[in-house]
Amino acid sequence: MVVAAVPVVTVGGMFVDAVIRVRMRGLRVARGWSLDNLAPRCGLSPSTLSRIETGQRRIALDQLVPICRAFGTTLDELVEADGDADVVIRPQPGYSPGQTTWVLSDGDGIHGKTVAKMRKAPDLSGGGRRLGVHPGEVAEFSTMVPHAICAHDGPVEILTILNHEGGRAHLHGTHGIDQVPYQPVCKDGCMKPNNVRAWSLAALLAASAVNHLANPKFYYPVVPAVLCTDKEGALGVMTRRQWVLASAAPEALAAAGLLIPGTRKLAATATTVMFIGFTFGHLTALRHAFGPNGSTEQRRIHAVRLPLQIPLVAWAWKSRA
Numbered sequence: 001m002v003v004a005a006v007p008v009v010t011v012g013g014m015f016v017d018a019v020i021r022v023r024m025r026g027l028r029v030a031r032g033w034s035l036d037n038l039a040p041r042c043g044l045s046p047s048t049l050s051r052i053e054t055g056q057r058r059i060a061l062d063q064l065v066p067i068c069r070a071f072g073t074t075l076d077e078l079v080e081a082d083g084d085a086d087v088v089i090r091p092q093p094g095y096s097p098g099q100t101t102w103v104l105s106d107g108d109g110i111h112g113k114t115v116a117k118m119r120k121a122p123d124l125s126g127g128g129r130r131l132g133v134h135p136g137e138v139a140e141f142s143t144m145v146p147h148a149i150c151a152h153d154g155p156v157e158i159l160t161i162l163n164h165e166g167g168r169a170h171l172h173g174t175h176g177i178d179q180v181p182y183q184p185v186c187k188d189g190c191m192k193p194n195n196v197r198a199w200s201l202a203a204l205l206a207a208s209a210v211n212h213l214a215n216p217k218f219y220y221p222v223v224p225a226v227l228c229t230d231k232e233g234a235l236g237v238m239t240r241r242q243w244v245l246a247s248a249a250p251e252a253l254a255a256a257g258l259l260i261p262g263t264r265k266l267a268a269t270a271t272t273v274m275f276i277g278f279t280f281g282h283l284t285a286l287r288h289a290f291g292p293n294g295s296t297e298q299r300r301i302h303a304v305r306l307p308l309q310i311p312l313v314a315w316a317w318k319s320r321a
Helices: 016-030 035-042 046-054 061-071 075-079 164-170 193-214 216-222 240-259 261-289 296-318
Strands: 094-096 099-103 114-120 156-162
Touching (some): 016 035, 016 075, 035 046, 035 061, 061 075, 193 216, 193 240, 193 261, 193 296, 240 261
Antiparallel strands (some): 094 099, 114 156
């Protein structure tokens, strides 16, 4: 049998067989394989592989294919010239709704894998089973299974290693194909109960803040007299009017915070605490309404406003999700 040997040519200043020897050993060591581990994978004996790596034997063309297959690489990659090419990758961002992607590998990447960094906007996806992956954790799954990669609470950055199918699914348009400037798009996911709940509460708080400024007298009974200088309260620091006008600020800030996914949880928590604090004011107002100086209208109004604090507190707390 006649076996053809690799022609004596150079790659990047080195003979081809020398390049193959160096890369064979490098790939084997990188995988933690011994010669005995590599031998059954490529159908060659450990002694033959040892002589090839040490240069005591020239490698034959019919040996290259099984060796490449064992390493999961190609002939081109095994003998590719290093040259003086720039090895620094300068990724350009690719945009799609809710996602910015930087491809961190050149071409199809090493062994057909593509490495990419993704920055995901807050979760706008629908329902289905959810799997939480926290900082420092790794998830591995088949991209053939229907899935979505989403962010929770606020923007996140993730590092992905994708095969060819995964790259097509998640990196479409990141190499300059079909790229368009990012434009936020509100699809069905925007109408998730969490978003609707938070937006509705934000609208209520904004309207209340405006009403505090437009009709401050309506809120006078809710301000405890002990805090008011015009009622000679022991802990008075401002008048009732000043308290009412000042309370419009935290309501407006809470409304704005609820509209921003990244601050929603904090704003909802603060709103919950604020509503609980308002409950004590409503108790004071109810006691005065049923006192000797209270009117029928005041009794009716405050008898309704106090119980409303319970669903308001629950509403604010649920908006944290």
